[in-house]
Amino acid sequence: MDVDEFWDLIERSGRETDTRSTRVAWLVDELSRRPVEEIIDYDVWWITTHNRGCTTDLYAAYRCVFGSGSLDGFEYFVSWLISLGRETFEAVADCPDRLIKQPQVLHLLELEESYNNALKPRPQDPEQMREELPEFESLAYAPYDAYERVSGKDSDTLVDAVAARGISGGFSLNPALGSVPHGERWDLDDESELARRLPRIARFRDR
Template identity: 30%
Template sequence: MEIERFWALIEGGADLTELPPDEIVAFARRYSQVLDAAYLAPLWAAAYLIEGGCGDDGFRDFRAGLMLQGRAAFEAACADPDSLADLPIVREMAAGSGWLGYEALHYAARNAYRARTGDVAAFDAALAAGRPTGPAGPARGERWDVEDEAENERRLPRLAALFQ
């Protein structure tokens, strides 16, 4: 699936059950690629600051929820995690409400395929044949001690102002 089509489906809130089965698989493959592209240490540090802690599963859910904010917000956050301070949902979280993470998105394609065909084994086999199972190695990019407030203020000044 072309990246433009993927983002059109994400941003349009498409019902994946309306896609043919092969497009649902293609969507799932692209989803994994986009999710893995955001496996970035600086973005993880931002998620940690925003959520008050963030492990592996939480960061995966955070990246899924970030996708739902749209392509522009997603790409901006990957390039500059401090840009997350511009998102209304992040500002809501700073005020004590709302949540960015969205675990259910990880299962959307599989659930749509099941609804469409009744055969999740075929989905799992098709998906496994076409991609690796997650990012290889540690998160990419520069790391720092996310418990160090001064370092967060230096690297993520706008987020630090909201959450520290």
């Protein structure tokens, strides 16, 4: 499986389903029709893509736009960003300041404003509320479920197979700070640096 096939699966899963749970199930079923090596390929591309998004600048953009500093939440946000498709993901990964221009992000911000101003009732159904979050943790688990189904082995062996190819997921490890996003570190509370790196998002935050 090459990177084009990986993105084709991600995008088809969105077109052919209408909820997050059915989307994950679709991916698991589709991957389960393939040999184990292709499932490993898929996970390699997933982790490589996810790592590309886990940068300090994108974390700063996420924190400013959605008001959350959670590293777990940021990881799940990057999964959601991947779920939006290749064009959107690559545009934002290449320039995190573009996050505030994405239609899906603007839609979520408009929804939140409507809820806060009592223009629209907030959903009571937990499943519906999850559909609106800019986080998609479960999307990352699809290859593990498919791997167990096809290989009959524990998903830990998938982690080992991916690691054998020199790929590991998660944040970089900073001895002083623990797990942190990849890329150059900078003071996220420095207003002038934020405005220099993320000018659109700085203007959005200060409006």
